Amino acid sequence: MSPFFSPKEIAAAIGVSESSLKRWVDKGLIQAEKTGGGHRRLQLDSVLHYVRDAGKSIIRPELIGLPEGLGSTSLHGDSGISEFQGALASGDEMTARRVVLDLYLSNTSVATICDTVITPAFQKIGELWQCGSMEVFEERRACETCSRVIHELRRAVGTGEIDGPLAMGGTLDGDPYTLAASMSELVLRDCGWRANSLGNMLPFATLCKALERDRPRLLWLSVASIRDVDRFVAGFNVLFDTATTFGSAIAVGGQALTADIRRLLRYTTYCDNFRHLEAFSTTLIPRD
Numbered sequence: 001m002s003p004f005f006s007p008k009e010i011a012a013a014i015g016v017s018e019s020s021l022k023r024w025v026d027k028g029l030i031q032a033e034k035t036g037g038g039h040r041r042l043q044l045d046s047v048l049h050y051v052r053d054a055g056k057s058i059i060r061p062e063l064i065g066l067p068e069g070l071g072s073t074s075l076h077g078d079s080g081i082s083e084f085q086g087a088l089a090s091g092d093e094m095t096a097r098r099v100v101l102d103l104y105l106s107n108t109s110v111a112t113i114c115d116t117v118i119t120p121a122f123q124k125i126g127e128l129w130q131c132g133s134m135e136v137f138e139e140r141r142a143c144e145t146c147s148r149v150i151h152e153l154r155r156a157v158g159t160g161e162i163d164g165p166l167a168m169g170g171t172l173d174g175d176p177y178t179l180a181a182s183m184s185e186l187v188l189r190d191c192g193w194r195a196n197s198l199g200n201m202l203p204f205a206t207l208c209k210a211l212e213r214d215r216p217r218l219l220w221l222s223v224a225s226i227r228d229v230d231r232f233v234a235g236f237n238v239l240f241d242t243a244t245t246f247g248s249a250i251a252v253g254g255q256a257l258t259a260d261i262r263r264l265l266r267y268t269t270y271c272d273n274f275r276h277l278e279a280f281s282t283t284l285i286p287r288d
């Protein structure tokens, strides 16, 4: 959950007077709650949405727990991407968090950040590991660092629309790859969904129960590793039948879903990347 701050703390971080900030709150530009004693409390995600939409800067990010140097990432060309890759490779968490948050605050969608910055960084890490230029511990540390970056983005994006359509998802039994599934949750929240990750290594049977109990509009699955193709295909197609019964669409993606395996599966949509999910999920949201 995104943390709360007082108007004084947020005003100091943005570099405006407390009275200006309270005025923005009173005009409804930033959402705030009131405590029992009548004091305003501002949730970080709504402040960041305002900063993002209004093109404001955060001059003292450390005051509200954001990475130092926010606003200093070069957003021209590929320099942000290489800065992020370097930060992941060396375990420099502060820089990795700062680059991604700067992109988000400059109005880049979460899907675009995941596809054009985070995924290529891991492709590079995979190549470096394969040719022996990166130690296993460095690759694992990159995954840990990335999980914290995703956590940072989650605080910025917030929990999604309270009345948005429900989505759930994760990875299947025997699949240890966690990052793409966590990113899917964030992408959907950024698109207005009430998306909740169910975590990783989920047996098909428990997913069928979740569909029956919560009836989400969308189930996302990331498939990066399959132990036994026949069992996978059988379990997956039962899951699809269950989803159809309860009116849930299934969006899948992941490196293990080769064209040959996809031919054997039933699902609603296959996504090569997160921008496909962004586009597909938008078509499912009811129009006013």
Ligand code: B12
Pocket: 114, 115, 116, 118, 119, 122, 123, 124, 125, 126, 127, 130, 139, 143, 174, 175, 176, 177, 178, 179, 180, 181, 183, 184, 220, 221, 222, 223, 224, 225, 226, 251, 252, 253, 254, 255, 271, 272, 273, 274, 276, 277
């Ligand atoms: C990190 C990593 C791991 C970590 C994962 C940890 C974690 N917490 O997730 C661990 C340590 C588990 C691991 C293990 C192994 N790994 Co590994 N791993 C990687 C690495 C570096 C990054 C994978 C990743 O998460 N990328 C980030 C995600 C976001 O990218 P992505 O999966 O490509 O997703 C894109 C699309 O597929 C799509 N997508 C994916 N899922 C979904 C879901 C939805 C809903 C949507 C919409 C889209 C979508 O969106 C993304 C596009 O932007 C890759 C390198 C690479 N090129 O990918 C190697 C890589 C996949 N691993 C590899 C290997 C060989 C292994 C091991 C066999 C190593 C070993 N000897 O033990 C084991 C196998 C484990 C297993 N049981 O399968 C090879 C696979 C080669 C092959 N094709 O067979 C790779 C390619 C490295 C390499 N260059 O050789 N690995």
